[in-house]
Amino acid sequence: MLRGVLQLGLGRGLLTRGLGSRGGGSTVDWDEKVSEVKKKIKSMLPGEICDPLYDTSHLPPEQSDVVIVGGGVVGLSVAFWLKKLEKRRGAIRVLVVERDHTYAQASTGLSVGGIRQQFSLPENVQLSLFSINFLRNINEYLAVVDAPPLDLQFNPSGYLLLASEKSASTLENNVKVQRQEGAKICLMSPEQLRNKFPWINTEGVALASYGMEDEGWFDPWSLLQGLRRKVQSMGVLFCQGEVTRFVSSSSRMETTSGEEIIMKRIREVHVKMDNSLEYQPVECAIVINAAGAWSGKIAELAGVGKGPPGTLQGTKLPVEPRKRYVYLWHCPQGPGLETPFVADTNGVYFRREGLGNNYLGGRSPTEEEEPDPSNLEVDHDFFQEKVWPQLAQRVPAFENLKVRSSWAGYYDYNTFDQNGVVGPHPLVVNMYFATGFSGHGLQHAPAVGRAVAEMVLEGHFQTIDMSPFLFSRFHLGEKVLEQNIF
Amino acid sequence: MKRRSLSVPWRQRVALPPSGSPPSCLPLEPSCSAAWSPGAPVETQHEEQPRPLGSNQCLRPDSCFTSLEERYGPDIAGAAFVLKQGGAVKFQDQEWIRPNKHGRFSLKFLKFQNVPVEAVDASGCAINYHGLRSLLPLKELRSLWLRHCPHVDDWCLSRLHPLAGSLQELSLAGCPHISERGLACLHHLQSLCWLDISDLPAVSNPGLTRILVEEMLPSCQVLGADWTQGLRLGPEQQPRDTASPSPA
Numbered sequence: 001m002l003r004g005v006l007q008l009g010l011g012r013g014l015l016t017r018g019l020g021s022r023g024g025g026s027t028v029d030w031d032e033k034v035s036e037v038k039k040k041i042k043s044m045l046p047g048e049i050c051d052p053l054y055d056t057s058h059l060p061p062e063q064s065d066v067v068i069v070g071g072g073v074v075g076l077s078v079a080f081w082l083k084k085l086e087k088r089r090g091a092i093r094v095l096v097v098e099r100d101h102t103y104a105q106a107s108t109g110l111s112v113g114g115i116r117q118q119f120s121l122p123e124n125v126q127l128s129l130f131s132i133n134f135l136r137n138i139n140e141y142l143a144v145v146d147a148p149p150l151d152l153q154f155n156p157s158g159y160l161l162l163a164s165e166k167s168a169s170t171l172e173n174n175v176k177v178q179r180q181e182g183a184k185i186c187l188m189s190p191e192q193l194r195n196k197f198p199w200i201n202t203e204g205v206a207l208a209s210y211g212m213e214d215e216g217w218f219d220p221w222s223l224l225q226g227l228r229r230k231v232q233s234m235g236v237l238f239c240q241g242e243v244t245r246f247v248s249s250s251s252r253m254e255t256t257s258g259e260e261i262i263m264k265r266i267r268e269v270h271v272k273m274d275n276s277l278e279y280q281p282v283e284c285a286i287v288i289n290a291a292g293a294w295s296g297k298i299a300e301l302a303g304v305g306k307g308p309p310g311t312l313q314g315t316k317l318p319v320e321p322r323k324r325y326v327y328l329w330h331c332p333q334g335p336g337l338e339t340p341f342v343a344d345t346n347g348v349y350f351r352r353e354g355l356g357n358n359y360l361g362g363r364s365p366t367e368e369e370e371p372d373p374s375n376l377e378v379d380h381d382f383f384q385e386k387v388w389p390q391l392a393q394r395v396p397a398f399e400n401l402k403v404r405s406s407w408a409g410y411y412d413y414n415t416f417d418q419n420g421v422v423g424p425h426p427l428v429v430n431m432y433f434a435t436g437f438s439g440h441g442l443q444h445a446p447a448v449g450r451a452v453a454e455m456v457l458e459g460h461f462q463t464i465d466m467s468p469f470l471f472s473r474f475h476l477g478e479k480v481l482e483q484n485i486f
Numbered sequence: 487m488k489r490r491s492l493s494v495p496w497r498q499r500v501a502l503p504p505s506g507s508p509p510s511c512l513p514l515e516p517s518c519s520a521a522w523s524p525g526a527p528v529e530t531q532h533e534e535q536p537r538p539l540g541s542n543q544c545l546r547p548d549s550c551f552t553s554l555e556e557r558y559g560p561d562i563a564g565a566a567f568v569l570k571q572g573g574a575v576k577f578q579d580q581e582w583i584r585p586n587k588h589g590r591f592s593l594k595f596l597k598f599q600n601v602p603v604e605a606v607d608a609s610g611c612a613i614n615y616h617g618l619r620s621l622l623p624l625k626e627l628r629s630l631w632l633r634h635c636p637h638v639d640d641w642c643l644s645r646l647h648p649l650a651g652s653l654q655e656l657s658l659a660g661c662p663h664i665s666e667r668g669l670a671c672l673h674h675l676q677s678l679c680w681l682d683i684s685d686l687p688a689v690s691n692p693g694l695t696r697i698l699v700e701e702m703l704p705s706c707q708v709l710g711a712d713w714t715q716g717l718r719l720g721p722e723q724q725p726r727d728t729a730s731p732s733p734a
Contacts, residue, residue, distance in 0.1 A: 136615065136641050153665075153667065154640060154641070154667065155640075155667040155670060156640055156641065156644030156667065156668065156670075156671050157667075157671060158671075212647050212674070213644050213645060213647065214644070216667075336698060336701050336702050337666070337669070337673070337698040337699065337701070337702045338670060338671075338673035338702050355666060355690070355691055355694050355695065355698060
């Protein structure tokens with residue numbers, strides 16, 4: 001009976017295929033057939049992926065030395081430096097796994113793009129100085145044959161940080177640290193501030209610090225595209241997929257005090273394709289967690305934090321996504337071309353955008369006001385109630401402004417001390433972190449990429465000593481607090 | 487005085503000063519390589535006869551700017567750098583010193599101890615971000631011309647702020663890499679009274695940029711694009727065109 005049905009089906013198929021196909025092939029898609037045949041012939045040639053069952057070219061490779069989870073500016077910077085510092089060309093195979101190639105929610109593209117040396121920690125100042133050197137010579141670092149040079153649209157207008165009576169001495173100490181590292185920052189009194197920037201209302205300002213050089217803002221999207229282009233030319237593989245599982249092997253070790261701990265080593269990364277259940281297990285030697293706001297989830301998948309609280313096994317990666325709003329407004333009588341990136345005493349910040357009297361700005365909410373990070377919807381009332389009054393108080397011209405547009409982005413917020421986590425995990429020995437920068441990841445990306453690459457290739461930090469930023473500080477409780485976060 | 491030929495190896499050229507050398511020529515370190523030939527006299531008017539310089543009188547390329555600075559001071563070192571680049575230098579109350587068409591120049595400015603440099607014309611020179619370091623210690627520099635410099639860009643302009651106390655004239659005409667973002671950091675130069683920003687191809691909106699720069703530097707005369715550039719003509723100024731209907 002089955003044979004009868006099959007014959008009927010085939011027969012119907014023969015009949016319904018149409019009289020035209022027999023005659024001249026007008027309904028048959030010759031182009032598609034020709035390209036299919038070409039693909040089959042190509043796959044028979046040596047060196048090509050030979051999978052006669054189905055096409056696997058969209059899948060990542062089955063084996064890769066380094067897998068970088070996250071293809072934002074930090075992940076790409078790590079890939080760049082790994083390829084640049086490898087001892088022999090082609091020595092390391094690097095795979096960058098990025099879930100969303102449109103970067104719709106990635107912090108890089110949504111960033112305001114500022115870069116400054118005005119930090120309180122000397123290591124952060126060094127990171128910024130390295131990164132600004134990288135940006136200044138970007139066309140030497142990221143040159144690709146036959147491609148046009150990159151234009152980062154850097155505005156060297158500097159940062160202006162205002163301090164009230166309470167925080168004036170902290171600001172002065174910070175400037176001392178910054179100057180020691182080589183940054184060119186000058187301190188200004190309220191009177192000097194009024195002379196230089198007549199549009200500022202200096203009420204409540206006791207001291208201000210102004211970056212004269214090497215500070216400003218640039219276009220993060222062009223940096224991302226430049227890195228992508230260069231990194232692809234260096235042979236790094238890209239994959240659009242999501243990391244869903246780590247397969248690791250563990251071994252029991254005993255510490256010097258007799259305690260038993262379990263050391264893990266990630267063997268495979270399961271990368272799931274978009275919109276399908278298909279996944280590819282990628283064998284790897286090293287995994288770099290540069291997943292930004294979602295690094296906490298990736299770390300949990302790897303088994304970081306699974307243990308009794310208070311122990312090293314139980315210490316989770318304290319990085320979570322925090323939503324921040326950015327508003328773009330137009331103010332016809334606003335400050336002119338000389339406007340720096342102004343950060344007020346209460347956390348409100350703004351900068352000029354373009355030549356048309358448009359300004360970008362926002363404010364970091366307090367802990368109680370933290371918005372829900374499950375989506376990127378913008379709260380316009382936040383601007384009306386929390387941002388605009390402070391702006392208008394500091395710059396009276398901002399009383400008449402009109403919001404043109406707004407967007408929201410994530411900070412990969414380190415709830416412990418608002419500073420980055422860089423370096424290997426003590427127990428999951430081949431997972432390296434490059435995340436948790438809480439709003440200054442973009443400006444430190446080139447330097448952090450180099451630090452992680454040095455750690456992976458040499459085993460220790462060479463250019464900048466990032467040992468205060470290792471994971472172990474979460475367990476030991478040693479905070480490296482950065483005061484200038486906004 | 488015996489003239490040395492260039493076929494002589496450099497070690498022989500670096501010798502002790504001949505006994506007949508005039509006292510005004512200052513011997514430099516014998517270890518310097520003769521990468522520069524000592525300058526032939528410049529075609530400017532001098533009272534004294536320009537003297538041909540001895541074989542040991544040579545200046546190393548700009549990598550020894552620091553040693554020149556230690557020995558002669560920042561003004562002379564900066565002037566040497568500019569002249570090596572092909573630019574011209576004017577010391578206070580002196581004439582302009584320019585290299586001739588072979589790139590050679592007189593070394594008599596080495597005598598100008600404690601005379602500040604007041605004007606630098608580095609137009610067309612390949613000066614870049616790192617080279618500007620030599621100009622920053624010139625505390626009395628009044629006039630700086632950087633016309634048609636191919637490597638001067640926004641980063642270089644952000645470096646000019648140490649000259650704020652003295653710089654009165656600045657010309658950036660024709661530099662292909664300067665945009666309005668670099669012009670924004672000229673507000674540090676509060677003594678500026680003449681600024682030329684004409685013919686900057688990388689500036690996106692020259693007319694508007696000129697207006698904004700004039701607002702930023704109120705006491706400065708800004709030469710640049712015509713501010714009506716980029717504006718559309720009003721209806722009464724539209725050229726009469728019989729093909730198109732005139733607006734009601």
